[in-house]
Every structure is written in C-alpha cells, then in structure tokens.
Amino acid sequence: MADKNSIAMQLPAFHSRMNYLHDPALNKGTAFTEEERDKLGLRGLLPPGINTMEEQVLRVMGNYNRKTTDLEKYIFLVALQDRNQTLFYRVLTDHLAEMMPIIYTPTVGLACQEFVHIFRRPKGIFVSDKNKGRFSEILQNWPNKEVRVIVITDGERILGLGDLGVAGMGIPVGKLSLYTACAGIHPSWCLPVTIDVGTNNVELQKDPLYFGMRHQRIRGEEYDDLIEEFITAVQENFPNTLIQFEDFGNINAFRLLNKYRNRICAFNDDMQGTASVALAGLYAAMRMIGQKITDQKILFLGAGEAGTGIGDLIVSAMMNEGLSQTEARQRCWFVDSRGLVVKSRKNLPEHKLRYAHDFKDHPYFLDAVKALKPTAIIGVSGQPGTFTQPILEEMARCNERPIVFALSNPTPRSECTAKEAYVWTHGRAIFASGSPFEPFTLEGITYEPGQGNNAYIFPGVGLGVIACRAKHVTDEMFLAAAQTLAAEVTEDDFKRGSIYPPLGHIREISAKIATAVCEVAYEQGLAVNPRPDDLSAFIKSQMYEPNYRNYV
Secondary structure, eight states, rough: OOOOOHHHHHHHHHHHHHHHOTTTTOOOOOGOOOHHHHTTOOOOTTSSOOHHHHHHHHHHHHHHHHOOSSSHHHHHHHHHHOOHHHHHHHHHTTTTTHHHHSSSSTTHHHHTTTTTHHOOOOSSSEEGGGGOHHHHHHHHOSSOOOOOEEEEEEESSSSBBBBGGGGGGGHHHHHHHHHHHOOOOOOGGEEEEEEOOOOOOHHHHHHHHHHOOOOOOOOOHHHHHHHHHHHHHHHSTTTTTTEEOOOEEEHHHHHHHHHHHTTSEEEEEIIHHHHHHHHEEEEEEEEHHTTTTOOOOOOEEESHHHHHHHHHHHHHHHHHOOHHHHHHHTTTTEEETEEEEEETTTSOOOHHHOOSSSSSSOSSHHHHHHHHHSSSSOSSOOOTSSSHHHHHHHHHHHHHSSSEEEEEGGGGGSSSSSHHHHHHHHOOOEEEEEEEEOOOTTEEEEOOOOOOOOGGHHHHHHHHHHTTTTOHHHHHHHHHHHHHHHHOOOOOOOOHTSOOOOOHHHHHHHHHHHHHHHHHHHTTTBBBBOOOSSHHHHHHHTOOOOOOOOOO
C-alpha cells in the first residue's frame, strides 16, 4: 500500500489535470479533442464521444427550456457559468434577448431576495468592516491580476427592492456578465465586489442562513473610511481600473460620485447609465414625432439618484442645443414623496434644490400633471402602479403623443404596465419601461414596447473607457452614448412602437458607443493610450468572443 508521502507527491499532477475540468475558465467539457485529452491527461476522465460547441449549446438550451420558473432558469445559468465559462457566454451571447431578463432584471431581483437560500459558489470579493485595514490584502487573493472593471455595491438599494445587504452581490455579478455578453469585455478583466457594512433589513438579520454582517448599517465617517480604504486598495492592486458604483442608497450615492469622479475612473450606473438610456429614448421619441427636445416639459415621479441623474443629463442635452442652464432646468420638474419640488419647501437637499421652481405646491402627482401639462412623464419612484388611469388619461388630453417612461425595476415595481399605458391613452403613448413587457395588441395594432435597459449603455461605455484607458468618466461620454444609441433606432422600430433597437443588436451598438466614448476621451485629453489609426476597428479587435481555446 502506498504511503501518505507518495500519495501527496502525486496530488499536484492530478490536480493540474482536474483543473482543466473544474476551472470554469479552462473547462471545455465534452469538447476537449482527442489530442487535448492525451496532452492534458484527460483520457478516461470524460466520456469517449466528442461534442462541438454547437452541440453543447443544444444540450444547454434543451435543459434550460425544461426549467419551469425564471428563478430555476437563473440558477441553471449561474451553475453553467461556474462550470464552463466559455460555454455560458456563448449561450448568453447567442440568446441575449431571451436570457437578459433572466440573468439580469427582473429575475436578478428575485435571485437577490433568495440569494442566501440558493447560494452555491462564491463569486467576486466580499469586504466588510470586519476586515478593516486588510482590504488591499484581500484584493490580492483575487486570482485574476488584469482587472479592468469593478462593479461594487453596498447592497442598500437593490433595484426597487431596498436593503438586501450582502445578498446584493447578485447585482455586480449580473452587471459584469452583461459587460462581457454585450460589449465583449473579457471575463477575466471583471471583478464583482460587495462591501458589507451591515443591513437594516430586519428579516435578513433574523434569517439563520444570512451570511452577512447582522448589525445595523454603518454610517458617517466610519463608512467613508471603509470606502476610502477600498478605493485606495484598488489603486494599489489594479491601477487604471474602472469602478462602477451600483445600487448605493441616496444617502451615499451622490456623495461618493461627487467625491471620486474627478479623482479616479468611476461612474454611478443608477445615475449616469440610467440617465443616458432615458435620454436616448427621448432623442428617439423626438425623431418619431418630429419635435425638439428643447420644446419638452418633463415631469419626474421620483427625485432620487436616478431621477435627478436623468434630469441633469437632459439639461446638458438641452444646453447642447442652445438653451441656458436656467432655461433647461425650467423644463424639468420633480415630484417626490412630499409632492412637487418647489422653492417654498424647506430643507431640500442640493440635488433637489436645483430643480425647485417658483410654483404653487401640489402634493399629488395627478395635480402636478394637470397644473404643468408636461409632454413627458418619467417614473423612477420604485412605487408600482403610480401612473394611474386618471394620470395617463390626463397626459393623453394635453398631448397628441404623450411620452410615458415607467423605468422602475424590477417589473412588479413599474409605475404602469405597457398595456395600461396604451389602453389608457388610446394607443397614442410613446412608452418605455425599465423591465421588459410582452408585445400588446390594441384595435388590431401590435405594440412592442421598448425597454430602457441600462445594458444598452454601460457595457459600451466601459469598453470605450478601457480601450483608450480614460482617466475619468465624464457626462459628455454619457451624452455621446445616448446620441449613438438613439441613432440606431430605425423606422421599422418606430413602426413596432419601440424607441430602442432590438437587444439582439447590442454588441454592434456597444462597439459604436465605445468608439464615441473614446472620441470624447481623446477630445478632452483624458485618454492614456495613443489614438489608433482606425478607432472603430481597434475597438472591435478588443472584444472577447466566447470560443474555445486550442490546448494542442
């Protein structure tokens, strides 16, 4: 019988062989060729038959379609990602329109709610106040050293679901999957991070399976010190990395973006990505009805980071077309939980104060619609059903083509459904939503509502920033992204009732957005990499294609 020492000496060789089957970045499963099986010592460790990737995709899709719920489909895809990364991205890329609602919103919201119960394998980096002073050391544990983009959350405002603590990790993981699928950013360049500063969610604190910090959320200076330590640790370990802040609460989102946007390469997708995709929808709507954005009066339901972020970018767009800042802001109005944001209200925070107009107070959204007669309403409230029948009928009374954006996520949080928007405006609404709705037929006309999905924007912006190594991410880049996306909407899209292009074209769109972002970076003197002769061709050459490598 072999002694323990001889067995131990055999382990490294055995492990190196099994790595090719157990490391998702290396694994090809039944697609390993005869030559690869001999060279890598895999002979006999796999069934003798060899499948092409196309045959593996058929197997995956067969199993995927047998799942009876969206959450089961989500768990199945995550398990595939854990097992065979290349095959996962092949399937996701080839079936993006079908699978985006599963891998991201709306299903990812349910997955986060169930995160501690469906947890299988850890993904990304978890840092917490428990590890204060050791963040740099923890980042060194990440196996991939060429990190180019980090998505970080503290889990306080996950979609429209609120505080999910460490269970919010599903959001950075999902976002980075879309960076790869939608824009071809190599998966080894992506790092999801959750900074666990506690949770105020009592149900999570009581859940025996919850594996985050159970204390109340850290606030104030101690919180800021943790964020600062993380930012410093990233700069030490992964210099020139893009940091995307994701699903931070209002109390921190504005502060963090303002604090770091001119110091590092960073942006907040809830504010800037949402703003860009909403502005793109407005640009496309203007083309559809033959109007100018400077002639619009926009009323927002919700005055948090998403709403005021959209307002700020719309103001920039209007200024770009000749209005002064004051004139542009006069065309953007906000209703929050206390009613219309007006100058007579006291203790307004800065992000609301700049949109506080000299006007009579109106406590209810319907009253504000009647008084202001806006051409567009944009919902970012997270409150479902708040675009009621009287509100939409009033919008139809004062507009031939009322613009209705119900952008709150996930789908159950939408301010109205596509059906409600079309029926209550007699088919005249120009509608977009944050989560997908099925096509709807009214009086013989079928409408395919556009989805104002941030995935149209942030992957392309990230690709552009990485390709030219931009030092900072600027508002002009998001303005360029919105203009580029809007230009991709065709007359056929308009005939379908959509102000966004099909999701199946998103990789091509991301490449164009990346090119536009690079153009801005070069114009602003923010690009570190020299400008290539053919910028568009260079961008496309940087995009990862999920095909198996050859090990022979």
